[in-house]
Amino acid sequence: MDRTRAIDHVTLTVSNLDRTKSFYEQLFQTKLEKHKENSFNLLPVGIPVWFVQWEKQYPRDMFDERRIGLDHIAFHLDTLEELEKFVNRLQEMGVKTVGLERFAGKYPYVAFRDPDNIQTEFFIPEEFMITRDQAQEILHSHVKNQNLRRHCLAVGAVMKVLAQKLGGDPDEWEVLGLIHDSDWEETKDQPDQHTKVTLQRLQDLGYTGSLIHALQSHNTKLTHLADLEGPMEWALETCDELTGFIVACTLVSPTKKIADLAVESVIKKFPKKEFARAVDRNQIAQCEEKLGIKLEEFVQIALSAMQSIASEIGL
Numbered sequence: 388m389d390r391t392r393a394i395d396h397v398t399l400t401v402s403n404l405d406r407t408k409s410f411y412e413q414l415f416q417t418k419l420e421k422h423k424e425n426s427f428n429l430l431p432v433g434i435p436v437w438f439v440q441w442e443k444q445y446p447r448d449m450f451d452e453r454r455i456g457l458d459h460i461a462f463h464l465d466t467l468e469e470l471e472k473f474v475n476r477l478q479e480m481g482v483k484t485v486g487l488e489r490f491a492g493k494y495p496y497v498a499f500r501d502p503d504n505i506q507t508e509f510f511i512p513e514e515f516m517i518t519r520d521q522a523q524e525i526l527h528s529h530v531k532n533q534n535l536r537r538h539c540l541a542v543g544a545v546m547k548v549l550a551q552k553l554g555g556d557p558d559e560w561e562v563l564g565l566i567h568d569s570d571w572e573e574t575k576d577q578p579d580q581h582t583k584v585t586l587q588r589l590q591d592l593g594y595t596g597s598l599i600h601a602l603q604s605h606n607t608k609l610t611h612l613a614d615l616e617g618p619m620e621w622a623l624e625t626c627d628e629l630t631g632f633i634v635a636c637t638l639v640s641p642t643k644k645i646a647d648l649a650v651e652s653v654i655k656k657f658p659k660k661e662f663a664r665a666v667d668r669n670q671i672a673q674c675e676e677k678l679g680i681k682l683e684e685f686v687q688i689a690l691s692a693m694q695s696i697a698s699e700i701g702l
């Protein structure tokens with residue numbers, strides 16, 4: 388079979404090149420160069436996208452996807468933050484859009500139209516997101532210790548609920564929880580390598596996305612890879628420590644069953660310095676300032692998330 392490897396470039400016809408050029412200059416916040424007076428190159432890398440204006444045009448022509456030919460064009464993005472930035476910019480520019488949507492209920496995108504009515508999107512595709520199954524596979528192939536696996540499961544479950552509360556992507560936040568300590572066994576003798584090994588692993592697999600930044604901020608005191616900023620990062624920072632504290636509370640409770648543990652008994656143990664000494668209370672209490680969730684509610688959220696997977700975490 389004779390075949391080609393990929394599309395080399397796409398060229399779109401517009402009615403007024405200057406108008407389209409300034410539209411994209413505003414949208415991408417960049418200066419674009421014209422070529423041969425009648426065209427410009429918007430994206431020189433990836434699949435290059437060119438715009439061209441013909442001297443002879445159909446009178447009052449407008450793009451219509453119902454005609455034969457192009458339906459729409461989609462620009463690839465890696466992270467929700469980038470996508471949100473473009474949603475805001477489109478709104479500032481007065482471009483009509485319904486805002487962030489999800490294709491098949493999952494893959495985030497924003498759709499809009501350029502000055503010639505050409506349907507255009509920014510899109511985050513499926514293959515750049517890690518699924519829960521893939522995350523679990525990474526965890527199980529690199530972590531043999533059952534308690535550590537359970538810790539990651541617990542953090543994943545809490546992260547998922549926190550995402551629902553804080554407007555994050557529940558699947559992505561859960562995945563972050565599942566993999567955040569997946570290189571711990573390999574790096575336990577070199578603590579400054581913790582997370583770096585997982586990050587390299589994800590990069591080798593071609594994963595990108597906001598999850599990468601969030602993971603860079605885990606163990607940042609030793610790796611200095613990224614500052615702790617944003618709700619996803621702070622959710623991990625605070626609930627990582629809290630899940631450990633809840634496990635400790637369960638193990639000293641009368642029935643040793645997490646289903647029987649009450650929020651009040653967790654809160655009561657919080658100020659007791661001699662109890663679960665290794666757990667950093669300040670790190671947990673930052674939920675109030677960084678996530679806007681009161682400590683008691685934070686404990687409630689984490690406890691019920693962990694109770695919902697009690698058998699999986701052996702409690």
Ligand SMILES: [Fe+2]
Pocket residue numbers: 567568581605606
């Ligand atoms: Fe960790």
Ligand SMILES: [Fe+2]
Pocket residue numbers: 538542567568627
């Ligand atoms: Fe952890």
